[in-house]
Amino acid sequence: MKKYFVISVLVLMGLIAACAPTAAVPAEVEEAPAAEEPEAASEESALPEPPSKKVAWVASNIANEFTTGMAANAESIGADHGWEVTVFNPDSDLSKQISQIENAASQEFAALIIDPVAFDGMTAVLEDVTSNYDIPVITLHGSCSAQDLLTAFVAIDIQQGGVLKMEQVAKDLEGKGDIAIMTGTEGQTTAIFITDGYNEVLPDYPDINVVFQGAGNWNADDATPLAENWLSSGKNLDAIVCNNDGMALGVRAVLQAAGLTGQIKLYGLDATPEGRKAVRDGSMDASIWVDSYAEFAAAFDIIDAFYAGESFEKEVMISPTLVTKDNIDELFPDD
Amino acid sequence: MQNLAKDPTEANIEQKKEKIPFYKSANFWKSTGIFWALVILVIIMAFSQPAFLTKPNLINILKQASITGVLAIGLTLVLLTGGIDLSVGSVLGVACMAAAYLTTEEQGFPVYVAFVAGIGVGAIFGLINGIGIAYIKFAPFIMTMATLSAARGIALVSTNNRPIFNLSREFINVSNSIYFGLPSLIFFFLGVSILAYILTRKTVFGKWIYAVGGNQIAAKYSGINVEKVKMIIYMIMGSLSGLTGVLMASRITSGNPTVGEGYELDAIAACVIGGVSMAGGAGSVIGTVIGVLILGVISNGFDILGISSNYQKIMKGLVILLAVFIDIRSRSRKNN
Numbered sequence: 107m108k109k110y111f112v113i114s115v116l117v118l119m120g121l122i123a124a125c126a127p128t129a130a131v132p133a134e135v136e137e138a139p140a141a142e143e144p145e146a147a148s149e150e151s152a153l154p155e156p157p158s159k160k161v162a163w164v165a166s167n168i169a170n171e172f173t174t175g176m177a178a179n180a181e182s183i184g185a186d187h188g189w190e191v192t193v194f195n196p197d198s199d200l201s202k203q204i205s206q207i208e209n210a211a212s213q214e215f216a217a218l219i220i221d222p223v224a225f226d227g228m229t230a231v232l233e234d235v236t237s238n239y240d241i242p243v244i245t246l247h248g249s250c251s252a253q254d255l256l257t258a259f260v261a262i263d264i265q266q267g268g269v270l271k272m273e274q275v276a277k278d279l280e281g282k283g284d285i286a287i288m289t290g291t292e293g294q295t296t297a298i299f300i301t302d303g304y305n306e307v308l309p310d311y312p313d314i315n316v317v318f319q320g321a322g323n324w325n326a327d328d329a330t331p332l333a334e335n336w337l338s339s340g341k342n343l344d345a346i347v348c349n350n351d352g353m354a355l356g357v358r359a360v361l362q363a364a365g366l367t368g369q370i371k372l373y374g375l376d377a378t379p380e381g382r383k384a385v386r387d388g389s390m391d392a393s394i395w396v397d398s399y400a401e402f403a404a405a406f407d408i409i410d411a412f413y414a415g416e417s418f419e420k421e422v423m424i425s426p427t428l429v430t431k432d433n434i435d436e437l438f439p440d441d
Numbered sequence: 442m443q444n445l446a447k448d449p450t451e452a453n454i455e456q457k458k459e460k461i462p463f464y465k466s467a468n469f470w471k472s473t474g475i476f477w478a479l480v481i482l483v484i485i486m487a488f489s490q491p492a493f494l495t496k497p498n499l500i501n502i503l504k505q506a507s508i509t510g511v512l513a514i515g516l517t518l519v520l521l522t523g524g525i526d527l528s529v530g531s532v533l534g535v536a537c538m539a540a541a542y543l544t545t546e547e548q549g550f551p552v553y554v555a556f557v558a559g560i561g562v563g564a565i566f567g568l569i570n571g572i573g574i575a576y577i578k579f580a581p582f583i584m585t586m587a588t589l590s591a592a593r594g595i596a597l598v599s600t601n602n603r604p605i606f607n608l609s610r611e612f613i614n615v616s617n618s619i620y621f622g623l624p625s626l627i628f629f630f631l632g633v634s635i636l637a638y639i640l641t642r643k644t645v646f647g648k649w650i651y652a653v654g655g656n657q658i659a660a661k662y663s664g665i666n667v668e669k670v671k672m673i674i675y676m677i678m679g680s681l682s683g684l685t686g687v688l689m690a691s692r693i694t695s696g697n698p699t700v701g702e703g704y705e706l707d708a709i710a711a712c713v714i715g716g717v718s719m720a721g722g723a724g725s726v727i728g729t730v731i732g733v734l735i736l737g738v739i740s741n742g743f744d745i746l747g748i749s750s751n752y753q754k755i756m757k758g759l760v761i762l763l764a765v766f767i768d769i770r771s772r773s774r775k776n777n
Contacts, residue, residue, distance in 0.1 A: 169699045174602045292751055321750045326693040327700050331505040335744035338501045340492035352604075359694045363617045380606045380695075 268303015
């Protein structure tokens with residue numbers, strides 16, 4: 107028994123060492139913050155010194171094309187600004203995200219960029235981090251209720267994306283028709299904001315009826331049966347408007363199978379590479395370019411300004427762009 | 442068995458009872474209760490929304506129930522042996538990625554390679570689960586929970602979270618074709634159900650499955666290789682998870698590493714609604730098929746009625762409790 111125990115402990119240690127090249131870091135961390143903090147405090151008027159060259163990108167999840175692209179943008183734009191970016195993935199789990207924020211702060215990261223999993227629920231951890239560490243803490247893409255404590259908020263005005271898209275829908279349908287709205291996971295702020303954008307426009311077009319509204323949970327696999335059920339309800343549909351491209355691509359497969367491509371118009375959001383391809387070949391009518399590149403560029407500008415002692419905007423809202431067949435070559439010439 | 446032999450009079454009575462036509466016997470309503478629940482549900486839906494009872498919609502329900510259906514059939518076998526498999530959704534995800542990767546335009550492997558790879562990947566996970574549970578004696582819940590986590594990780598790592606697109610036309614046709622007026626997915630569900638029915642009802646191995654789940658120690662003393670039976674069952678489950686992964690990749694015309702999250706719960710729910718006991722040894726493939734259809738009818742019916750998916754979740758919870766309640770009551774009456 108003892109032998110097995112020793113072997114399994116060794117194997118486990120080997121595995122952990124192999125998986126986590128930074129596993130040795132925590133050892134130094136214990137003393138370091140205590141040594142450096144009073145120093146920073148004593149040089150009162152001097153510029154804040156970054157405790158390291160590391161910046162943490164605490165995502166909300168890395169489960170789809172868009173959030174994967176965000177992580178890639180975080181790393182590449184961070185590198186352009188001379189930072190080494192570590193990506194944390196809490197899998198849409200709030201409590202996991204809170205622990206990751208705690209860990210990142212105590213590991214001497216020079217800045218935290220966070221996409222909150224939920225709007226509420228992070229106040230305690232953010233109070234703790236902002237009072238104990240003099241580093242910029244920026245929320246990106248999603249905001250949170252403790253925003254006042256934080257350095258800045260950078261986001262795309264996602265509701266504006268919903269507005270732009272619904273205006274395009276109204277234009278394509280010439281102000282008249284039956285539509286279905288497929289939302290992301292019910293209760294999530296992004297889904298609510300985008301759909302609020304739709305609802306801002308809809309009162310201007312009384313002849314556009316929302317026949318169905320249902321949650322496709324951001325995925326193709328949940329969007330597919332929902333769209334099939336809508337189609338078999340026997341009700342007329344002129345357009346299906348989805349909160350993201352991932353669901354729209356699932357709906358596209360259903361429309362193709364039913365031979366309804368083009369007959370029922372289809373709208374997504376995010377302008378992911380596959381979504382753009384669909385706009386190009388006409389199987390999707392429009393998407394909204396949610397540009398996480400611009401978000402991260404703005405966030406790293408703020409971090410640089412913070413350590414250079416320069417002033418910066420506390421709230422940066424980036425307007426999204428409507429993507430249709432007409433302007434897609436202009437927006438994405440490299441595709 | 443010995444008890445029966447000792448009491449021949451009782452055995453005679455049993456035989457006499459069997460001569461009464463089944464539909465008149467007292468057992469009829471009890472043993473077919475779940476089927477009537479499905480019928481009542483269909484009638485309610487039909488009255489609430491006329492479009493429900495149209496041919497295309499009914500076909501739709503069958504099609505959408507097929508993927509959970511195949512998983513639920515596999516889980517029925519696992520539950521019958523007194524085990525559980527929580528890893529089915531994650532294994533599905535890995536198989537989905539494998540199948541999608543091999544059939545992209547760039548790789549261009551023929552369709553059967555995707556099936557071999559997907560089912561093979563699933564079988565390997567099943568084998569690992571089986572060895573862990575049958576021979577190393579991990580509790581099934583623990584072993585398959587570990588696989589649930591590890592397999593999902595593998596699916597995500599395989600492409601660094603990115604979905605795979607551009608699958609070949611031939612592969613997309615697998616789940617999106619129509620034969621004899623029915624979507625192809627239904628035939629996979631039907632085929633798996635029939636094979637599982639034959640396996641459980643008409644083969645010696647089927648008797649072993651029930652014996653292992655009913656009383657493991659007795660099964661062992663009667664000469665059944667309990668470990669081997671369990672291992673094979675988990676391998677069958679893994680292969681079926683792999684199969685559903687292949688079908689899913691074709692259905693959503695892409696490989697998505699997060700696909701199948703939470704499917705294990707739907708599949709378990711279908712089994713439980715269909716009267717499969719979580720304690721093992723009791724339940725049937727037909728019951729599970731009906732359980733799958735009940736869940737399918739609820740989600741389709743609510744979708745076309747335009748009811749939010751949040752209410753569907755509440756409804757699902759209530760249906761599970763109700764089904765198990767009926768099951769407990771009918772069992773306690775039998776025992777009395």
